[in-house]
Amino acid sequence: MVTxxxxxxxxxxxxxxxxxxxxxxxxxxxxxxxxxxxxxxxxDVIETLVEAVYELSGKPHNALGWHAEPLRDxxxxxxxxxxxxxxxxxxxCLTLQRSxxxxxxxxxxxxxxxxxxxxxxxxxxxxxxLLGVPVEGLEGAAS
Amino acid sequence: xxxxxxxxxALERTFEGLSEAGKPLTFVEALDHxxxxxxxxxxxxxxxxxxxxxxxxRELAWYCNPMVSEDLxxxxxxxxxxxxxxxxxxCxxxxxxxxxxxxxxxxxxxxxxxxxxxxxLSLLGIAVEEELLL
Numbered sequence: 001m002v003t004x005x006x007x008x009x010x011x012x013x014x015x016x017x018x019x020x021x022x023x024x025x026x027x028x029x030x031x032x033x034x035x036x037x038x039x040x041x042x043x044d045v046i047e048t049l050v051e052a053v054y055e056l057s058g059k060p061h062n063a064l065g066w067h068a069e070p071l072r073d074x075x076x077x078x079x080x081x082x083x084x085x086x087x088x089x090x091x092x093c094l095t096l097q098r099s100x101x102x103x104x105x106x107x108x109x110x111x112x113x114x115x116x117x118x119x120x121x122x123x124x125x126x127x128x129x130l131l132g133v134p135v136e137g138l139e140g141a142a143s
Numbered sequence: 144x145x146x147x148x149x150x151x152x153a154l155e156r157t158f159e160g161l162s163e164a165g166k167p168l169t170f171v172e173a174l175d176h177x178x179x180x181x182x183x184x185x186x187x188x189x190x191x192x193x194x195x196x197x198x199x200x201r202e203l204a205w206y207c208n209p210m211v212s213e214d215l216x217x218x219x220x221x222x223x224x225x226x227x228x229x230x231x232x233x234c235x236x237x238x239x240x241x242x243x244x245x246x247x248x249x250x251x252x253x254x255x256x257x258x259x260x261x262x263x264l265s266l267l268g269i270a271v272e273e274e275l276l277l
Contacts, residue, residue, distance in 0.1 A: 067243065091234055093232055
Protein backbone atom coordinates (compact mmCIF):
# COMPACT_ATOMS: atom_id res chain seq x y z
CA MET A 1 0.00 0.00 0.00
CA VAL A 2 1.50 3.33 -1.06
CA THR A 3 0.80 6.19 1.34
CA UNK A 4 0.38 9.85 0.52
CA UNK A 5 3.44 10.63 2.61
CA UNK A 6 5.48 8.21 0.49
CA UNK A 7 4.26 9.92 -2.66
CA UNK A 8 5.15 13.33 -1.26
CA UNK A 9 8.63 12.22 -0.25
CA UNK A 10 9.22 10.51 -3.59
CA UNK A 11 8.20 13.63 -5.50
CA UNK A 12 10.53 15.85 -3.48
CA UNK A 13 13.42 13.37 -3.67
CA UNK A 14 13.13 13.10 -7.46
CA UNK A 15 12.76 16.84 -7.89
CA UNK A 16 15.81 17.52 -5.73
CA UNK A 17 17.85 14.86 -7.54
CA UNK A 18 16.96 16.07 -11.03
CA UNK A 19 16.59 19.82 -10.58
CA UNK A 20 18.33 20.73 -7.34
CA UNK A 21 21.62 22.61 -7.20
CA UNK A 22 23.19 20.05 -4.90
CA UNK A 23 23.48 22.57 -2.06
CA UNK A 24 20.00 23.47 -0.86
CA UNK A 25 17.20 20.91 -0.97
CA UNK A 26 14.82 21.57 -3.88
CA UNK A 27 11.14 20.72 -3.49
CA UNK A 28 8.52 20.07 -6.14
CA UNK A 29 6.33 22.84 -4.78
CA UNK A 30 9.02 25.32 -5.86
CA UNK A 31 8.74 24.05 -9.43
CA UNK A 32 4.96 24.31 -9.30
CA UNK A 33 5.12 27.85 -7.93
CA UNK A 34 7.66 28.90 -10.54
CA UNK A 35 5.49 27.48 -13.32
CA UNK A 36 2.37 29.28 -12.14
CA UNK A 37 4.14 32.60 -11.53
CA UNK A 38 6.37 32.70 -14.59
CA UNK A 39 4.20 30.93 -17.15
CA UNK A 40 7.06 28.76 -18.35
CA UNK A 41 6.55 25.26 -19.68
CA UNK A 42 6.63 22.95 -16.63
CA UNK A 43 8.97 20.24 -17.91
CA ASP A 44 10.36 19.72 -14.42
CA VAL A 45 6.93 19.28 -12.83
CA ILE A 46 5.73 16.84 -15.49
CA GLU A 47 8.94 14.80 -15.48
CA THR A 48 8.89 14.58 -11.70
CA LEU A 49 5.29 13.34 -11.62
CA VAL A 50 5.95 10.75 -14.30
CA GLU A 51 9.16 9.54 -12.66
CA ALA A 52 7.35 9.18 -9.31
CA VAL A 53 4.75 6.97 -10.97
CA TYR A 54 7.51 4.72 -12.35
CA GLU A 55 9.28 4.50 -9.01
CA LEU A 56 6.22 3.83 -6.90
CA SER A 57 4.62 1.38 -9.33
CA GLY A 58 7.85 -0.52 -9.95
CA LYS A 59 7.22 -0.33 -13.70
CA PRO A 60 10.24 -0.17 -16.02
CA HIS A 61 10.57 2.94 -18.16
CA ASN A 62 9.55 1.16 -21.34
CA ALA A 63 6.30 -0.09 -19.79
CA LEU A 64 4.30 3.10 -20.15
CA GLY A 65 3.65 5.69 -22.84
CA TRP A 66 2.92 9.25 -21.75
CA HIS A 67 1.68 12.39 -23.42
CA ALA A 68 1.37 15.48 -21.24
CA GLU A 69 0.26 18.98 -22.12
CA PRO A 70 -0.12 21.93 -19.77
CA LEU A 71 -3.45 23.54 -20.64
CA ARG A 72 -3.67 27.23 -21.48
CA ASP A 73 -6.42 29.76 -21.74
CA UNK A 74 -6.05 32.84 -23.90
CA UNK A 75 -3.46 34.40 -21.62
CA UNK A 76 -1.61 31.85 -19.60
CA UNK A 77 -1.47 28.35 -18.19
CA UNK A 78 -4.60 27.30 -16.31
CA UNK A 79 -2.76 25.13 -13.79
CA UNK A 80 -4.14 21.94 -15.29
CA UNK A 81 -2.10 19.37 -17.19
CA UNK A 82 -3.74 16.99 -19.66
CA UNK A 83 -2.28 13.49 -19.57
CA UNK A 84 -2.66 10.46 -21.81
CA UNK A 85 -1.29 7.24 -20.32
CA UNK A 86 -0.88 4.04 -22.30
CA UNK A 87 0.23 0.59 -21.16
CA UNK A 88 2.96 -0.02 -23.72
CA UNK A 89 2.81 -3.80 -23.54
CA UNK A 90 -0.90 -4.19 -24.24
CA UNK A 91 -1.27 -0.88 -26.07
CA UNK A 92 -4.29 -0.14 -23.88
CA CYS A 93 -5.05 3.51 -23.22
CA LEU A 94 -5.49 3.66 -19.46
CA THR A 95 -6.89 7.18 -19.44
CA LEU A 96 -9.70 6.37 -21.89
CA GLN A 97 -13.06 7.36 -20.44
CA ARG A 98 -16.01 5.96 -22.31
CA SER A 99 -19.41 7.45 -21.94
CA UNK A 100 -22.64 5.50 -21.60
CA UNK A 101 -24.44 8.35 -23.27
CA UNK A 102 -24.22 8.25 -27.07
CA UNK A 103 -24.27 12.05 -27.31
CA UNK A 104 -21.10 12.28 -25.24
CA UNK A 105 -17.85 11.46 -26.96
CA UNK A 106 -15.21 9.27 -25.38
CA UNK A 107 -12.21 11.09 -23.99
CA UNK A 108 -8.68 9.73 -23.88
CA UNK A 109 -7.00 12.38 -21.75
CA UNK A 110 -7.47 13.43 -18.17
CA UNK A 111 -6.90 17.03 -17.10
CA UNK A 112 -5.55 17.21 -13.57
CA UNK A 113 -4.95 20.40 -11.59
CA UNK A 114 -1.32 20.65 -10.47
CA UNK A 115 -1.16 23.93 -8.61
CA UNK A 116 -0.22 22.67 -5.14
CA UNK A 117 1.81 19.88 -3.61
CA UNK A 118 -1.40 18.11 -2.55
CA UNK A 119 -2.71 18.16 -6.11
CA UNK A 120 0.57 16.72 -7.36
CA UNK A 121 0.20 13.90 -4.81
CA UNK A 122 -3.40 13.38 -5.94
CA UNK A 123 -2.23 13.11 -9.56
CA UNK A 124 0.39 10.47 -8.77
CA UNK A 125 -2.14 8.57 -6.64
CA UNK A 126 -4.57 8.68 -9.57
CA UNK A 127 -2.05 7.18 -11.99
CA UNK A 128 -0.97 4.53 -9.49
CA UNK A 129 -4.58 3.51 -9.10
CA LEU A 130 -4.92 3.25 -12.89
CA LEU A 131 -1.93 0.89 -12.80
CA GLY A 132 -3.54 -1.24 -10.11
CA VAL A 133 -1.26 -0.07 -7.29
CA PRO A 134 -3.17 0.27 -4.00
CA VAL A 135 -2.95 3.78 -2.58
CA GLU A 136 -3.88 4.84 0.95
CA GLY A 137 -7.28 6.45 0.98
CA LEU A 138 -8.18 5.11 -2.46
CA GLU A 139 -8.52 1.42 -1.56
CA GLY A 140 -12.10 1.03 -2.69
CA ALA A 141 -12.07 3.56 -5.51
CA ALA A 142 -12.98 2.34 -8.94
CA SER A 143 -10.47 3.05 -11.67
CA UNK B 144 -9.85 2.12 -51.67
CA UNK B 145 -10.11 5.67 -50.35
CA UNK B 146 -9.04 8.27 -52.90
CA UNK B 147 -7.48 11.69 -52.45
CA UNK B 148 -10.63 13.31 -53.81
CA UNK B 149 -12.77 11.54 -51.22
CA UNK B 150 -10.52 12.73 -48.43
CA UNK B 151 -10.50 16.36 -49.65
CA UNK B 152 -14.30 16.37 -49.91
CA ALA B 153 -14.67 14.75 -46.52
CA LEU B 154 -12.32 17.27 -44.89
CA GLU B 155 -14.34 20.22 -46.21
CA ARG B 156 -17.66 18.60 -45.33
CA THR B 157 -16.48 17.74 -41.84
CA PHE B 158 -15.14 21.25 -41.33
CA GLU B 159 -18.50 22.73 -42.38
CA GLY B 160 -20.17 20.65 -39.67
CA LEU B 161 -17.97 21.93 -36.86
CA SER B 162 -19.89 24.33 -34.69
CA GLU B 163 -16.96 26.44 -33.61
CA ALA B 164 -17.79 30.12 -33.27
CA GLY B 165 -16.01 32.47 -35.64
CA LYS B 166 -14.35 29.75 -37.62
CA PRO B 167 -13.21 30.43 -41.19
CA LEU B 168 -15.51 29.53 -44.08
CA THR B 169 -13.52 26.65 -45.47
CA PHE B 170 -10.98 24.12 -44.28
CA VAL B 171 -8.40 25.58 -46.66
CA GLU B 172 -8.94 29.00 -45.06
CA ALA B 173 -8.57 27.43 -41.64
CA LEU B 174 -5.26 25.96 -42.76
CA ASP B 175 -4.15 29.43 -43.87
CA HIS B 176 -5.03 30.91 -40.48
CA UNK B 177 -3.09 28.15 -38.79
CA UNK B 178 -0.07 28.44 -41.08
CA UNK B 179 0.13 32.20 -41.19
CA UNK B 180 -0.99 33.22 -37.71
CA UNK B 181 -0.66 30.10 -35.60
CA UNK B 182 -4.31 30.15 -34.55
CA UNK B 183 -7.10 27.65 -35.09
CA UNK B 184 -4.90 24.58 -34.83
CA UNK B 185 -7.55 22.87 -32.68
CA UNK B 186 -10.06 23.25 -35.48
CA UNK B 187 -7.66 21.89 -38.10
CA UNK B 188 -6.74 18.91 -35.92
CA UNK B 189 -10.33 18.14 -34.97
CA UNK B 190 -11.38 18.24 -38.63
CA UNK B 191 -8.66 15.76 -39.57
CA UNK B 192 -9.58 13.27 -36.87
CA UNK B 193 -13.33 13.53 -37.41
CA UNK B 194 -12.72 12.92 -41.09
CA UNK B 195 -10.76 9.77 -40.21
CA UNK B 196 -13.64 8.58 -38.02
CA UNK B 197 -16.21 9.25 -40.74
CA UNK B 198 -14.25 7.65 -43.58
CA UNK B 199 -13.28 4.62 -41.50
CA UNK B 200 -16.69 4.06 -39.92
CA ARG B 201 -14.86 2.98 -36.78
CA GLU B 202 -15.55 3.93 -33.17
CA LEU B 203 -12.56 6.11 -32.37
CA ALA B 204 -11.40 8.56 -29.74
CA TRP B 205 -8.59 11.03 -30.18
CA TYR B 206 -6.59 13.74 -28.55
CA CYS B 207 -4.94 16.53 -30.51
CA ASN B 208 -2.42 19.01 -29.24
CA PRO B 209 -1.38 21.87 -31.52
CA MET B 210 2.06 22.57 -30.09
CA VAL B 211 1.97 26.36 -30.16
CA SER B 212 5.19 27.99 -29.01
CA GLU B 213 6.51 31.51 -28.67
CA ASP B 214 8.75 30.94 -31.69
CA LEU B 215 7.01 32.86 -34.48
CA UNK B 216 9.32 31.32 -37.08
CA UNK B 217 8.07 27.85 -36.25
CA UNK B 218 4.84 28.07 -38.32
CA UNK B 219 3.20 25.76 -38.97
CA UNK B 220 3.56 24.41 -35.50
CA UNK B 221 3.51 20.63 -35.21
CA UNK B 222 0.31 18.98 -34.03
CA UNK B 223 0.47 15.91 -31.81
CA UNK B 224 -2.25 13.32 -32.41
CA UNK B 225 -3.24 10.35 -30.23
CA UNK B 226 -5.70 7.87 -31.73
CA UNK B 227 -7.50 5.15 -29.76
CA UNK B 228 -9.77 2.39 -31.02
CA UNK B 229 -12.61 2.51 -28.49
CA UNK B 230 -13.82 -1.13 -28.60
CA UNK B 231 -10.33 -2.55 -27.94
CA UNK B 232 -9.08 0.53 -26.00
CA UNK B 233 -5.86 0.21 -28.00
CA CYS B 234 -3.77 3.26 -28.71
CA UNK B 235 -3.02 3.00 -32.41
CA UNK B 236 -0.44 5.79 -32.44
CA UNK B 237 1.74 4.23 -29.75
CA UNK B 238 5.33 3.78 -30.91
CA UNK B 239 8.85 5.06 -31.11
CA UNK B 240 11.76 4.29 -28.84
CA UNK B 241 10.09 5.95 -25.86
CA UNK B 242 6.67 4.40 -26.45
CA UNK B 243 5.12 7.78 -27.05
CA UNK B 244 1.34 7.58 -27.47
CA UNK B 245 1.34 10.37 -30.03
CA UNK B 246 2.51 10.99 -33.55
CA UNK B 247 3.38 14.50 -34.67
CA UNK B 248 2.71 16.14 -38.02
CA UNK B 249 3.29 19.60 -39.38
CA UNK B 250 0.04 20.45 -41.09
CA UNK B 251 0.65 23.48 -43.29
CA UNK B 252 -1.13 22.65 -46.53
CA UNK B 253 -4.12 20.71 -47.76
CA UNK B 254 -1.72 18.02 -48.97
CA UNK B 255 -0.32 17.71 -45.44
CA UNK B 256 -3.84 17.31 -44.04
CA UNK B 257 -4.77 14.73 -46.68
CA UNK B 258 -1.58 12.81 -45.98
CA UNK B 259 -2.33 12.81 -42.24
CA UNK B 260 -5.81 11.41 -42.89
CA UNK B 261 -4.24 8.79 -45.18
CA UNK B 262 -1.77 7.85 -42.47
CA UNK B 263 -4.48 7.33 -39.84
CA LEU B 264 -6.70 5.38 -42.23
CA SER B 265 -3.80 3.07 -43.07
CA LEU B 266 -3.17 2.60 -39.33
CA LEU B 267 -6.75 1.39 -39.17
CA GLY B 268 -6.08 -1.09 -41.96
CA ILE B 269 -8.12 0.82 -44.52
CA ALA B 270 -6.79 0.81 -48.06
CA VAL B 271 -5.89 4.24 -49.38
CA GLU B 272 -4.45 5.49 -52.64
CA GLU B 273 -0.67 5.36 -52.56
CA GLU B 274 -0.38 9.10 -53.15
CA LEU B 275 -2.21 9.70 -49.85
CA LEU B 276 0.54 8.17 -47.80
CA LEU B 277 3.19 10.32 -46.19
